[in-house]
Amino acid sequence: MFPDNLSFNILGPLAVWSAEGPLPLGPARQRAVLSALLLAPGQVIGTERLTEAIWPAGPPGNVVASLHSYVSHLRRQLEPDGPPRGRNRVLRRESQGYLLAVQAERVDACRFEGQLRAGRRLLRAGRYPEACRALEESLALWRGAPYAELGDYEPAVREATRLEELRLMTWEALWEAELAWGRDNGTVVAELAALSARYPTRERLGWLLMVALCEVGRQAEAVRVYHRIRRALAQELGVDPGRELRALFGRILRDEFVGRVCVLH
Structure with missing residues (x-):
């Protein structure tokens, strides 16, 4: 049975925690094996x-011996009480390679995705305070860039990119829930403005920022945000803003804005 006191964390520098604290994972290549x-x-x-x-x-020429050495050292850290000649429960040698026998809930990236799904379900159901809590908990798991130990290894780069996209979706869902809940819109504006500046072609962030600005009576700034996004999309991607963003812009110009956030489908 898998030890129930281990937690694997890849949303930032690789870390493994036991009930006693963080485990020493050794040199860079040994950490790369675990990553x-x-x-x-x-x-x-x-x-x-x-x-x-x-x-x-x-x-290197001694690749098999080096890999075996890294795995052996990791095993001693992950399962220090394992029998000397017994079958390892955590990091196992199989006929085709190696297997890390870890349940999904023990990996922070898996917990993050589960919390994101739960938060979006709560958002769609109109349970905004609960959605905010779930989404905040998912974002709190992040400590930095995922899988940094693997450098430019293509599968790791793809997975890190996917996780970063999900992180952005989590931020968007959180601020949508905050706006719908009607809490501190001034704080929402500040946070959205910072994120939108980092991702100038991300229309959902711009849409939420424009809504938040209108909520606090800053329609002129919302109009400027629209034009900034329109220019960024034209320059970087050669496209116009999407239908949803254009519709919101039209409502603002016609002074028809009603501060109600449309939840994700």
Whole structure:
């Protein structure tokens, strides 16, 4: 049975926690082994894929011995009370490679996605305070860039990009819930303005910022935000704003704005 006191964290620098605190995970390549296994927890990762992830410029001549050494050291940290000759429960050698036998709820990225799904369900149901709490809890799991230990290894880059996109979706859902709940719109404006400046072509962020500005009586600034997004989309992507953003802009110009956020579908 898997030890129930281990927590694996990849939403930032790799970390593994036990009931006693963080585990020492060793040098960079040893940490890269564990990061590569966490790309597919509970699945066998072949030695060829592990080698590619750990030595992107080409493996050393003693690659098998080096990989075995890293795995052995990790096993001693992850399962210090394991029997010397017994089958390891956490990091196991299989016929086709290695397997990290970890349940999804023990990996912070999996918990993040679960909390995001729960928060969006609550948002769609109109349960805004609960949605805010779920989404805030999911964002609190982030400590930095995911899978940094694997550098430019393509599968890790793809997964990190996917997680960063989900993080942005979480922010958008959180501020949507905050606006619908009608809490401190001044704080929402400040946070959305900072995010929108970082992602100038992300229309949903711009839409939410324009709504928040109108909620606090700053329609002129909302109009400026629209034109800034329109210019960014034209310059970077060669497209016009989408229908939803154009419709909101028209309502503002016609002074028809009614501060009601349309929840995600």
